[in-house]
Amino acid sequence: MPRLQSGVWKHFTPAIKEGRETFMCNYCLKTYTKNATKMQMHLDKCKEYSVILQQSPGPDGSSSASIPVPSFSFLPSATPGGQFLIDSVDQRSQAHADECLARAVYATSSPLTLTDNIYWKRFFSVLRPAYCPPTRELLSSHLLDCEYDRVQGQVLEAIGRADCVTIVCSGWSTVKETRTIIYVVATPVPLFYKRATTKEQTYTSTFIAEELKDIINEVGPQKVFAVVTDNTPEMMAAWAQVEEAFPHISAIGCTLCGVQQLFDDTVATPSMTVLCRRAEQVVRYIKERKLLAEAFRCWQTTNIRNHTANGTTLVLPINSDWTGVVNMFSSLWRVRTLYKRWPSHPHWILKHPSGPRYRMQHFGKD
Known part of the structure; x- marks a missing residue:
């Protein structure tokens, strides 16, 4: 201490x-x-x-x-x-x-x-x-x-003035197997309402449903018209229990989670898997070869001065998030439309069939 x-x-x-x-x-x-x-x-x-x-x-x-x-x-x-x-x-x-x-x-x-x-x-x-x-x-x-009590009082006052609200909850796990769930009341302005911490063993649909019911009763059942959660199995299983206790409340999933799931399913198809792997190979080929990477940087610097290569930096997806994959394809597409402006390099690697120029010419044709 x-x-x-x-x-x-x-x-x-x-x-x-x-x-x-x-x-x-x-x-x-x-x-x-x-x-x-x-x-x-x-x-x-x-x-x-x-x-x-x-x-x-x-x-x-x-x-x-x-x-x-x-x-x-x-x-x-x-x-x-x-x-x-x-x-x-x-x-x-x-x-x-x-x-x-x-x-x-x-x-x-x-x-x-x-x-x-x-x-x-x-x-x-x-x-x-x-x-x-x-x-x-x-x-x-x-x-x-004192500051916490003051802010909490303002939150409760804003919720009390609202005619109808939506309860939003989302959870995530830590490396210590601790599950954290946050509850937000949208009036429609999102207001942080509560946080719950539990072990993975107690993170069940029944636990989530009881927490949601308590918050609905605290806020006022007549004000709540919807409950929005992420699309984990535990959350989705709690929907039926909430709707059974409050028939006028609709439980729906998160749109962003749905988009992420749709993208994951799309990328998992064989054709998209091959295309993603080929796009990553092109980017890595340019980045990992010192001579080629330097030539690309020189070309990029020259064209940025002429305002013709803005945003043409090649990027790799950092994780499985869909935005990283989209950014990689976008950067490759911008480079593909400008590859003809790339000055010829004396080294054979730029024109070799296994090189990036050849791959960019044939990118997306298969």
């Missing part, structure tokens, strides 16, 4: 004195170097802190001063007299600033250790010296829970 940060830092404001980082007491303005022990010893003896401690009751009526109320910081003014201005942050302003900062951290996926960085501390000190930014422990606990 990470080492917890001492609570004493909340009572001191970072400051720069003679080029060195110091910490100034928010009550008596005495400065210390970065030493939590000495700072705590000072806090135990600080009279001004004792007064605020007695005047700041906690929720149960006891005295508490976890957050200085108010927090003071003295800034040298621009006046020639060298007077000081007082900057203060009350508890309400401190809480509002913490909420805004936490929301910015979560929305940008910034590290929770951001407020521990010396440069960010220096920035906050310049911007508002009396403001004490939250620690990473606070960002990962109380503030995160």
Whole structure:
């Protein structure tokens, strides 16, 4: 577990004195170097802190001063007299600033250790010296829970205002045999509603159907008119159970999953298998031969300058996804229509029957 940060830092404001980082007491303005022990010893003896401690009751009526109320910081003014201005942050302003900062951290996926960085501390000190930014422990606990409750409240409010909604769910497995299912309520704006994690052994049609029924009852059966899932056997088996419990709700499959299945079936035919293998051989032949690949790059660079070879990079399918195969065929087709502009190369490999020029001339004729 990470080492917890001492609570004493909340009572001191970072400051720069003679080029060195110091910490100034928010009550008596005495400065210390970065030493939590000495700072705590000072806090135990600080009279001004004792007064605020007695005047700041906690929720149960006891005295508490976890957050200085108010927090003071003295800034040298621009006046020639060298007077000081007082900057203060009350508890309400401190809480509002913490909420805004936490929301910015979560929305940008910034590290929770951001407020521990010396440069960010220096920035906050310049911007508002009396403001004490939250620690990473606070960002990962109380503030995160508050932001989650706020967003969840907005989601439930949007669902409550909607006249009709659709429930969309999809699942995937991890290498640790853990199945994750996400549930989205479309109003029609998609709103993340719930996530369920289960082991592969418990990922059954009955489990999915019960989860869908619970969500339908929570949202309101009268609002739901359709349930959309992926096309796995478990999901499809759950359709009948949902439609039996709610006859007015239609369960349908994902269009993208259907397109993927149609493409897989098409590519699995013998003629398409041969064509895909031949197309991949052409691409690999050009990419794996250094002399030929260099000639192709030179031709490509020249034609791009003339705006005649845009998007003619040869690509290979990275995985079994249908977009990779389509991109490979598209790149070959664009090169095939421009192969006559390819300058003749002195090497025999360009004109040999086993070479790519010959293959591109006869690509798709068989």
